[in-house]
Amino acid sequence: MPSSTVEDYVKAIYALQRDSSAGEATVARLASVLGVTKGSVTAMVRKLCEGGLADSARYGGITLTEKGRTLALDVVRRHRLIEVFLVDVLGFDWSEVHDEAERLEHAMSARLLDRLDEYLGRPAIDPHGDPIPDAQGRLPVVDHTPLAKLGSGDKGVVARVSDQDPEFLDFAASSGLTPGSRVAVVEVVPAAGSMRVEPFRKPAVSLSLAAAGNVCVEQA
Numbered sequence: 001m002p003s004s005t006v007e008d009y010v011k012a013i014y015a016l017q018r019d020s021s022a023g024e025a026t027v028a029r030l031a032s033v034l035g036v037t038k039g040s041v042t043a044m045v046r047k048l049c050e051g052g053l054a055d056s057a058r059y060g061g062i063t064l065t066e067k068g069r070t071l072a073l074d075v076v077r078r079h080r081l082i083e084v085f086l087v088d089v090l091g092f093d094w095s096e097v098h099d100e101a102e103r104l105e106h107a108m109s110a111r112l113l114d115r116l117d118e119y120l121g122r123p124a125i126d127p128h129g130d131p132i133p134d135a136q137g138r139l140p141v142v143d144h145t146p147l148a149k150l151g152s153g154d155k156g157v158v159a160r161v162s163d164q165d166p167e168f169l170d171f172a173a174s175s176g177l178t179p180g181s182r183v184a185v186v187e188v189v190p191a192a193g194s195m196r197v198e199p200f201r202k203p204a205v206s207l208s209l210a211a212a213g214n215v216c217v218e219q220a
Helices: 004-019 027-034 038-050 066-088 097-107 110-119 166-175
Strands: 054-056 062-064 155-161 182-189 194-199 205-208 215-219
Touching (some): 004 038, 004 066, 004 097, 027 038, 062 066, 066 110, 155 166
Antiparallel strands (some): 054 062, 155 215, 182 194, 194 205
């Protein structure tokens, strides 16, 4: 069984690869995400490469091998199913489940995970709208647009909130910016780096374009 540290690293590399236009992670970015020193990252990346989980270019980034990607998706699957369980069954708020899932994701066997998935009804997304890989590591194809990319008068349905900060999640919930909610863009003010949006049956709210980039929608 891979250690929890190995699982944390492959999950972090996977997330950075998905967010980076270059399709790669760097030692500096991993150190920042994981809260460790660059020296610690360099040593662990060497172990991941020796274990066939990652490849590292001398002057480039770090990428996962197929074996590493399979492990990363398994960890992501565990994390997101645990979040669903904590919210839907135990009644946790969606703003407090990320850290709990971070701790629990390393302790679940494949058998327990499949039973949990079955019990929950094989959910496709977690409470934040993130897709849940299936048992074979397949992710559903999604076509989401960051709210910040919409223009005045555009409408859509919130599909995903990627910012895990509890304060932002509380703001999103109180403002009506939760997955499944309809929203219309009232105006965009590029000079101020902000936009004003009107969630369905909620007062219009203003948010920065940076914050709006963390809310993804399916355009109407």
